[in-house]
Each structure stands twice: as C-alpha cells, then as structure tokens.
Amino acid sequence: MASTIEQRSESPERLARPLIRLAKTHGLSTSFFDQLGNYTEISDEALVAVLAALGVDASSEQSIEHALEQAAQADSKRLLKPTITTIAGSPATIELNCTADETVNASIELEDGTTFAGTIATRTIEAGHHTEQAEQAEQTDHASRAKHTEHITPTETTGHIALIIDASLPMGYHTLTVTAGERHGTATIINAPSRIPVPTAVQEHHRWGWMTQMYSVRSADSWGVGDYGDLKLLLGDAAKSGADFMLINPIHAGAPIPPLEPSPYLPESRRFLNVTYIRPQNIAEYATLPAEAKAQVDALHASVAERNNDAGPMDINAAWHAKRQALRIIFDAGRNAKREMEFMHFRTTAGPDLESFATWCLCFELWGAPWESNRWFFEKSIDSSEVQALVEAHKDLFDFNCWLQWIASEQVNAAQQAALDGGMALGLMMDMAVGVHSLGVDAWANPERFATGGVSVGCPPDFYNQQGQDWGQPPFNPRYLESTGYRVYRDMVHAMFAHAGAVRIDHILGLFRLWWIPAGLGAKNGAYVNYDHEAMLGMLAIEATRVGGMVIGEDLGTVPDYVRRILADHGVLGTEVEWFARVDDSPNAGDPYKPACDYRKQALASVTTHDLPPTAGYLQFEHVKLREQLQLLSGPVEEFAASALAERTAMMNRLVESGYLPQQYADNVDEHIQSIVEAMHAMLADTPSLLLQAALVDGVGECRSQNQPGTSWEYSNWRVPLADEHLTVVHTDEVFQSSRVQALAQVMCGTR
Incomplete structure (x- = not known):
C-alpha cells in the first residue's frame, strides 16, 4: 500500500x-x-x-x-511603489513602470527639505526574473529568504526603466518624485542602515537589566500606584546594582477618566504616554503653588497615600480620580514665561496627532466613555461641527489634556536621564504593545489608518491557547501604511526612542503579518495579512541608530524561522525564556531543557515573562492553583499538575546536570526556592545572549502572577503590587536594600 x-x-x-x-x-x-x-x-x-x-x-x-x-x-497604471526601502551607504535600484521610449526625470527631496545633490541615473532593464512572493518562501525551508534583508530588488521586465541612486543618499526619510512622459509619481524612500549596530558597551560584553511592572512599585510619595517618580528612583538604584537597563510595562496612553483599562497592552493610543503615572509633586509648578492650592494637592495625596502600604489589588480608578484633581489644580495655577514657551514648543512638535488626542479626551470626558451607551464615537467625526464646537467651548480642558502629555514626557525623560547619569548603558527599555483599543483615539480620529468591517487582531491556536486568541484590536490597513510611507509607524517609533535606550516590540511577527479575525468567525478562523516588514524594520533601524539604541522583538509562539533570520540580519534581538527553552524547541512539558551554551547570542534572555507567575510561584505551582481556581483548565487538574511537575523536574535536571544546583536541593524544591531562583539566573548569566534580564518579582520573592492570560476581571490582572514571599509590600526605596535583590544582582553581575 x-x-x-x-x-x-x-x-x-x-x-x-x-x-x-x-x-x-x-x-x-x-x-x-x-x-x-x-x-x-x-x-x-x-x-x-x-x-x-x-x-x-x-x-x-x-x-x-x-x-x-x-x-x-x-x-x-502605477509608475512606482509609494514606499521604497533602500540601504544607506549602498547604491539603490528602483524599477519604474515605464518603458525605455519614455523620457524620465527624477529628483529627491531630503528629510531636511533640501534637494539631493547626488547622482540619479537611469538604465534599461534588459532581462530579469520575477521575485518570489514572501509567503511562497515560507512554504519550504527557504534559505533564500535572507535575501529579503537587502535593499529593494526590482521585479525586472525586459524594456523597463530603473533608477540608480548613488550611495551618497543620507540615512533618513526622503521623497522621490518621478515624471515619465505625462505620468507623475512620488514615493517615500526609507534609506536605512542594513542592520541596527550593537552599542559599543554591549559589544564589550553582554549586559543585564531588570524587568518590572512599573505601576506595581510604590513609595510614600506615590498615589496608590507606581508612577514616573518611582521609575526615576528605581532606575537610579538599579544602576547602582550593576544593571544597564530596565524593561517596564507599556506606558502608552489610556482613557482620560475612570474607569481605566488595567491592561497596559490595550492602550487608547500608542503615540502618546500614560498620564496616570505622572507624579504631581515632581512638576516644577508644584513647588511654587499658593499655600491654599498646595494644601489641596497634599490633601488629595493623603486621601490615597495609605494604599501604598496595601498588598492587595490596587485601586487604579481611585488613585487617578484623586491625582487628576491635583493635576488640574497645578495646571490652573499657570506657568512662568519660560515654561509656557517650552509647553508651546512641545505642542508644536507633537503636531496634529496631539490635538486629535486632546479632542478625543475632551469628548470622552464630556460625552461619556465610548464603550458604554454613548454613540458619539460612531456618530460624530473629529471634523464634525459638534466636535469643533465642543473644543471651542472647553478650550481649558483641551489645553489641560495637552499639558498632561507634556508633563508625562518631561517625567519619563527625567527617569531616563537618571538612568544614564547612573552609568546605565541603555537605561529605560520601553515596551510597544501590538495595537490599540478599537474605540480609542487612533481609531476615531484617523479611521483611514485601520481596516474596516469588524476585523480584529489576534493569533491562531498555539501551545498555550488551543482556541487561539482575539485581542480585540483593529489592525492597521497595509494599503494606507504603504500609501503614506508608513508615517504613523515612524512617528510612534520616534516618540518611543525619544524617551528610551531600547524598545521591546510585543508580538514582533506583526511587522511581517497579522492574524485578522473576522467578526463572528472566532479566533481559529482568521487569515494572515502581510505587511511591508522591510519598511518598518528600516524605520526601527533609523530611529535606533540615531540614539544608539537597541530593538528587541518578542518572537515567542507561532513565528516562522525565516522571520527570526530576517530580524537577526537587521540587528533586532529575539527573545529567549528559560521556561520555554527546550531542546529542539519541543512543546512537551517534561522534555529536556537546552544548556546555556545553546541560547541565541542575538537575544534578550530571561528566566520568565509577565504572563507567567514569578519564578518562586512557578516552582510552587501557583499557575496550576490559579487556573483551577478560575476554571481555566480544559482537562482534569491532575493532568495539568502532572505536566507542571514534569516541567519543573526537567528544569531541575538541567540545573543539576549543568552544575548550578546540588541534587539535594532539586529533591526538595520547596525548601530551597531562593537558591533555585538564583541557580536559574546563574545559568542565564552563562548564556551567550547579548542582553540578560532578571525580574524584580524574582528578586523580592513574590509568588503572585501579574497577569493571567485568558481572564479579564476574574483576576486582578495588572493591579498586583510588589510584595515579598510573606505578602509584605516592598516599597520603591526598599527594593534595592533587599538582601534577596542584592544577591540576585550579584548572580547577574557574575560576582557570586
């Protein structure tokens, strides 16, 4: 047979x-x-x-x-592609859709507004071949896929014209204008480095840093939730511990008033900052407030300050309700001439997107949350007369929302400066969420940027989510992105690198393709839509190179090998997680873990992620208990518990075999949690990965999960404050005084 x-x-x-x-x-x-x-x-x-x-x-x-x-x-009919990616320092070949008998003229306006003085020649393409589609390359092993990392390769056809741009074209974003006979065309040229250079400090030896959910770490000056003031102190103290960066949760903009969305991965806009993390006392104008106004601010702080000592779930709405009133008092007090000039400069630089954001906030506050019974989001556009009248009638509230963004930007910059002043190589590592809320400002003010028809972004079934996932976020329209030179993505990346030395991109596969889920079909029944990854990687390369920064891509889950190759070729680091790092990437719990030497060099390596319990909790099966409690298991709890035990046993075997842990500790895990956590980080420190990461929750002994995937309000996701193994709150100024944190830092520094 x-x-x-x-x-x-x-x-x-x-x-x-x-x-x-x-x-x-x-x-x-x-x-x-x-x-x-x-x-x-x-x-x-x-x-x-x-x-x-x-x-x-x-x-x-x-x-x-x-x-x-x-x-x-x-x-x-199209004369040339509207977005073209080329390699800085190399000649570029750009095919035109015209024949040799047409007269061609071309010029380039550089990013700074001047005209390119280099050579733009033309030649006739005598013969060629059609470049294979990216997705066809995916169907086999595709060693040739790496060729896609080079500058644009034309689909050559006999008798067509190509432009040859010499290698003097500077790095940046430029506008190409072409006429061919009576036809006219323009294109955005993204002239990017072939790869993001590794900063000199990271070339010297691999660097390590901390990971934390910023909101979870609070001090006496916090308002019940960790803020940018806490971040500044944390970065300064982390630098003293030997760390060179700190990865925090996304700090994209959220709703202007309660109720707030707790998940930092479902923002209202990725272009602007989360103003709920502002610390009022750190605003310059707070110190010069009239006595009565200052007393009001202090009283509002006192009304929520005691919450900083509570180890239970944080009340983010109560915190913002009090803080927003305080911020309005400070705003109303005004600014001196110099500060007002700085504020106006910020507004001018931020451009029309800031005005759109402030308008959306205004409508939200006065007309109600768009996800409730209010229909303004669907019935009134940002250009409508009703919306414009609302802005004119409430100019002070409009200005207040712009001011909040300025203050947030100042405080994040101050935190990054504290990191650099402390000697960190990178400082703040920002986290970029996959997308935005479907009823947020981006989708309302600029609906043309997104796909229509009720589709949302998610992912197909994988090891950890057998039904697939629907994140409820509208996808960017690739047609719009291409026609506008991916400007919206450029602005977003630029804004993030303005505050940080590194950017982590959640679900970096989204630069290549996104899983679009049509309404009503379920997460399993979607389709991948492809994007111009060369354009977005080019922008990341330009912005990172300009600040000497780095880019890390979260490439866990369903990520084809060719994607990892392309990312590596562009200098984008991947992600290695010890709990997932099995030999041959096996999905089976209990299969052996790979040794430290087999980790990728071009990666950010860590023991855990924010979607898992802290390592102490994972070792004690907190994830099993929590999933049973929340009824998230699709099979018997005994089956899941057995797989968790097999996973832990396999990890103990790796630690013992590699010499990081004595067998007697592996045989009695519950009595040696701290030693095992440190052993796992010692193995991490021996990997060749360029960047290594330890979590503050692992340093203090926390066991509780920050986030339980598959839940919303069933669990206190993104609202768990930092506490030790005894559920005692660890305050901002206490974190790096902890003997456990100091011991873990010594492991990461290689001094223990």
Missing part, C-alpha cells in the same frame, strides 16, 4: 482558483504553518471576510473577477 505524503504546500488547483489569486494579490497568506509545523489552509469564508475589510468585494465569482481586473489595471 502506498504511503500518504503529508501536504506541505497549496496544490496547483488551489493556487489557480480566482479567490486564492485575489487574496494573494491583496497581501493575504492563503496558508501557513502553525507552531507545531502543521500545514493549514485558510478557509474561503475567512478570506472573503478579510478581503471585505480591505474594501475588496469577493462575495461572488463575478465580483472576484472584477476585483482581479481592477487590481491589474491599478498596478499597470
């Missing part, structure tokens, strides 16, 4: 179908490999729905044929 050959790619018959051809034309992957390497084809239902979200009608055979014809016509 003949053996069955496992299918690994789409059949010729499927590829010939008009729907499949249409989907590929518009950047959809019609098949993919899951985390286990299983080949999966996207359903017709999902393809039709996702195409509709891109404005393409594929509801019938006739509409599919019409859409294919439209796409072919549009492509034939």
Whole structure:
C-alpha cells in the first residue's frame, strides 16, 4: 500500500482558483504553518471576510473577477511603489513602470527639505526574473529568504526603466518624485542602515537589566500606584546594582477618566504616554503653588497615600480620580514665561496627532466613555461641527489634556536621564504593545489608518491557547501604511526612542503579518495579512541608530524561522525564556531543557515573562492553583499538575546536570526556592545572549502572577503590587536594600 505524503504546500488547483489569486494579490497568506509545523489552509469564508475589510468585494465569482481586473489595471497604471526601502551607504535600484521610449526625470527631496545633490541615473532593464512572493518562501525551508534583508530588488521586465541612486543618499526619510512622459509619481524612500549596530558597551560584553511592572512599585510619595517618580528612583538604584537597563510595562496612553483599562497592552493610543503615572509633586509648578492650592494637592495625596502600604489589588480608578484633581489644580495655577514657551514648543512638535488626542479626551470626558451607551464615537467625526464646537467651548480642558502629555514626557525623560547619569548603558527599555483599543483615539480620529468591517487582531491556536486568541484590536490597513510611507509607524517609533535606550516590540511577527479575525468567525478562523516588514524594520533601524539604541522583538509562539533570520540580519534581538527553552524547541512539558551554551547570542534572555507567575510561584505551582481556581483548565487538574511537575523536574535536571544546583536541593524544591531562583539566573548569566534580564518579582520573592492570560476581571490582572514571599509590600526605596535583590544582582553581575 502506498504511503500518504503529508501536504506541505497549496496544490496547483488551489493556487489557480480566482479567490486564492485575489487574496494573494491583496497581501493575504492563503496558508501557513502553525507552531507545531502543521500545514493549514485558510478557509474561503475567512478570506472573503478579510478581503471585505480591505474594501475588496469577493462575495461572488463575478465580483472576484472584477476585483482581479481592477487590481491589474491599478498596478499597470502605477509608475512606482509609494514606499521604497533602500540601504544607506549602498547604491539603490528602483524599477519604474515605464518603458525605455519614455523620457524620465527624477529628483529627491531630503528629510531636511533640501534637494539631493547626488547622482540619479537611469538604465534599461534588459532581462530579469520575477521575485518570489514572501509567503511562497515560507512554504519550504527557504534559505533564500535572507535575501529579503537587502535593499529593494526590482521585479525586472525586459524594456523597463530603473533608477540608480548613488550611495551618497543620507540615512533618513526622503521623497522621490518621478515624471515619465505625462505620468507623475512620488514615493517615500526609507534609506536605512542594513542592520541596527550593537552599542559599543554591549559589544564589550553582554549586559543585564531588570524587568518590572512599573505601576506595581510604590513609595510614600506615590498615589496608590507606581508612577514616573518611582521609575526615576528605581532606575537610579538599579544602576547602582550593576544593571544597564530596565524593561517596564507599556506606558502608552489610556482613557482620560475612570474607569481605566488595567491592561497596559490595550492602550487608547500608542503615540502618546500614560498620564496616570505622572507624579504631581515632581512638576516644577508644584513647588511654587499658593499655600491654599498646595494644601489641596497634599490633601488629595493623603486621601490615597495609605494604599501604598496595601498588598492587595490596587485601586487604579481611585488613585487617578484623586491625582487628576491635583493635576488640574497645578495646571490652573499657570506657568512662568519660560515654561509656557517650552509647553508651546512641545505642542508644536507633537503636531496634529496631539490635538486629535486632546479632542478625543475632551469628548470622552464630556460625552461619556465610548464603550458604554454613548454613540458619539460612531456618530460624530473629529471634523464634525459638534466636535469643533465642543473644543471651542472647553478650550481649558483641551489645553489641560495637552499639558498632561507634556508633563508625562518631561517625567519619563527625567527617569531616563537618571538612568544614564547612573552609568546605565541603555537605561529605560520601553515596551510597544501590538495595537490599540478599537474605540480609542487612533481609531476615531484617523479611521483611514485601520481596516474596516469588524476585523480584529489576534493569533491562531498555539501551545498555550488551543482556541487561539482575539485581542480585540483593529489592525492597521497595509494599503494606507504603504500609501503614506508608513508615517504613523515612524512617528510612534520616534516618540518611543525619544524617551528610551531600547524598545521591546510585543508580538514582533506583526511587522511581517497579522492574524485578522473576522467578526463572528472566532479566533481559529482568521487569515494572515502581510505587511511591508522591510519598511518598518528600516524605520526601527533609523530611529535606533540615531540614539544608539537597541530593538528587541518578542518572537515567542507561532513565528516562522525565516522571520527570526530576517530580524537577526537587521540587528533586532529575539527573545529567549528559560521556561520555554527546550531542546529542539519541543512543546512537551517534561522534555529536556537546552544548556546555556545553546541560547541565541542575538537575544534578550530571561528566566520568565509577565504572563507567567514569578519564578518562586512557578516552582510552587501557583499557575496550576490559579487556573483551577478560575476554571481555566480544559482537562482534569491532575493532568495539568502532572505536566507542571514534569516541567519543573526537567528544569531541575538541567540545573543539576549543568552544575548550578546540588541534587539535594532539586529533591526538595520547596525548601530551597531562593537558591533555585538564583541557580536559574546563574545559568542565564552563562548564556551567550547579548542582553540578560532578571525580574524584580524574582528578586523580592513574590509568588503572585501579574497577569493571567485568558481572564479579564476574574483576576486582578495588572493591579498586583510588589510584595515579598510573606505578602509584605516592598516599597520603591526598599527594593534595592533587599538582601534577596542584592544577591540576585550579584548572580547577574557574575560576582557570586
């Protein structure tokens, strides 16, 4: 009997179908490999729905044929691509959609507004070949996929014209203008370094840092929630411990008034900062307040200050309710001429996006939260007369929201400066969330940036989420991004590097493709939509190079090998987590863990992540107890407990075998938690990874999870304050006085 050959790619018959051809034309992957390497084809239902979200009608055979014809016509008329990525320091070849008998003129306006004085030559393409689609490269092993890291390679066709731009084009964002006969075209050129250079300090030897949920660490001056004042102190003290960076939770902007969304990974805007973390007492104008006003601010602080000593879930709404009143008092007191000039400069530099954000905040506060029964989000656009009238009538509140962003920016900058002054190589490492709230300012003020039709972003089923995940966030429209030179992404990255020495990108696969989930089909039945990763990686390279920074990509889960290769080629670090680092990336709990020497060099390595309990809790099966308590298990608890035990045993075996832990400690885990935590970090310190990371929760002995995936309000996600193993709050000024934290720092420094 003949053996069955496992299918690994789409059949010729499927590829010939008009729907499949249409989907590929518009950047959809019609098949993919899951985390286990299983080949999966996207359903017709999902393809039709996702195409509709891109404005393409594929509801019938006739509409599919019409859409294919439209796409072919549009492509034939386009003189050049609207976004082109090239490599700084190398000549660039850009194909034009015109023939040799047309007269071609081209010029480049540089980022600074001047005209490029270098050479732009033309040549006729005599012969060539069509570049394979990225997704086709994914279907096999694709060693050739690494070629995609080079500058744009034209799809050459006999008799067409190409522009040759000499290597003197400076790094940056430029505008190419081309005329060919009577046709005219413009394009954004992203002229980026081929890779992000490793900072000199990191080249010398690998560097380590701390990870913390900033809001969880509080002091006597906090308002019940950790703030930018705490961050400044933490960074200064962390530098003294030998650390060179500190990764914190995303600090993107949220709602202007309670109720607040606790998850930092579901912001209202990624362009601006979370103002709830402002410390009023650190604002320059606080010190010069009139006595009565200052007493009011102090009384508001006193009303919530006692919460800083409570180890229970933080009341983020009560904290912001009190703090916002205090901030308004300080704002109303005014500023001197110099400070007012600085504020106005900030507003001018931030541009129209700040005005949009302040307008959204105004509508939110006066008309109500858009996710409740209020319809203004859907019925009134930002340009409507009603909205403009509201802004005019409440100019003070509009200005207040702009001012909050200025103050937040000042305080984050002060924290980063404290880190650098303390001798940190990188300082603050910011975390970029995958997307934004569907009813946030970005989606309201600029709906053209996002896909329509009720699609949301998530991920297909994997080891840890067998039903897949729907994050409820609207995806960027790749057509819009391409037509505008990915400007919205550039502004976001620039804003983050303005405050930080490194940026971690959550779910970095999103630079290549995002899993779009049509409304009502469930997370399993989505489709991957491809993005121009070269454009976004180019912007990351430009912004990181300009500040001597680094980029780290969270590449856990369903991430194809070619993505990791491309990221590495661009100088983007990947992510290694000890609890996930099994030999051959096995998904099976109990399979052996790989030795330290097998970790990637081009990576940020850590023991744990924010989606797992702290290491002390993980070793004591807090995740098993919590999932049983919250009824999150799909099978018997005994089965999950057995897998957790097998996982822990495998880790103990690795530590013992590699000489980091004596066997008697491995045989009696509960009595040697701190020693085991330190042993796991000692193994981490022996990896070749460029950056290493220890969590403050592991330093103080905390056992509770900060976040339990799969829950919302069933668990106090993102509201757990920092406490030790006895549930005693560890305050900001106490963290680095802790003997456990000091011991862990010594392990990371290699002095113990």
